[in-house]
Amino acid sequence: MINISFTLNGEKRSASVPPETTLLKMLRESLNLTGAKLGCDVGDCGACTVIVDGKAVNSCLMLACQVQGREVLTIEGLATPDHLHPIQEAFENSAALQCGFCGPGVILSAKALLDANPNPDVAEIRDALAGNLCRCTGYTKMISAVQTAACTLNGKPSEHSA
Ligand code: FES
Numbered sequence: 001m002i003n004i005s006f007t008l009n010g011e012k013r014s015a016s017v018p019p020e021t022t023l024l025k026m027l028r029e030s031l032n033l034t035g036a037k038l039g040c041d042v043g044d045c046g047a048c049t050v051i052v053d054g055k056a057v058n059s060c061l062m063l064a065c066q067v068q069g070r071e072v073l074t075i076e077g078l079a080t081p082d083h084l085h086p087i088q089e090a091f092e093n094s095a096a097l098q099c100g101f102c103g104p105g106v107i108l109s110a111k112a113l114l115d116a117n118p119n120p121d122v123a124e125i126r127d128a129l130a131g132n133l134c135r136c137t138g139y140t141k142m143i144s145a146v147q148t149a150a151c152t153l154n155g156k157p158s159e160h161s162a
């Protein structure tokens with residue numbers, strides 16, 4: 001077993017896991033954070049997306065030991081007890097998700113984008129969400145929701161609400 005200490009959703013956490021454990025498995029099975037989903041387990045679907053040091057990553061492709069000393073954000077760290085994050089709010093208001101399985105990954109990909117680029121154009125939003133597969137929606141409302149969230153985060157009125 002190896003001991004891994006890192007910052008998870010703003011708090012210092014640690015876990016003891018076998019060395020071959022993926023970040024996704026550690027989050028879900030050792031730390032009981034099941035927001036990141038196990039879809040394909042080979043890096044194709046993006047359902048397991050989390051943010052590590054500001055970058056969206058597929059947690060099924062990353063070893064848990066790779067986050068030693070780093071900062072990890074999962075979907076559980078986005079909302080406060082009283083408020084959804086503006087991206088979550090925009091997805092809810094735009095009805096941008098159906099079954100929701102892809103949602104945590106899509107929303108975290110959108111967050112990594114908006115943190116790095118507060119005013120993305122549609123091509124940049126498409127590019128940021130390209131690794132997140134959704135079997136239910138046509139992506140149009142997701143893109144519109146990211147545009148709405150960008151306006152909210154920039155303190156501008158939104159023209160993109162569905
Ligand atoms: S479960 Fe990680 S990319 Fe599909």
Ligand code: FES
Nearest residue numbers: 098099134135136
């Ligand atoms: S809303 Fe069902 S997979 Fe995206």
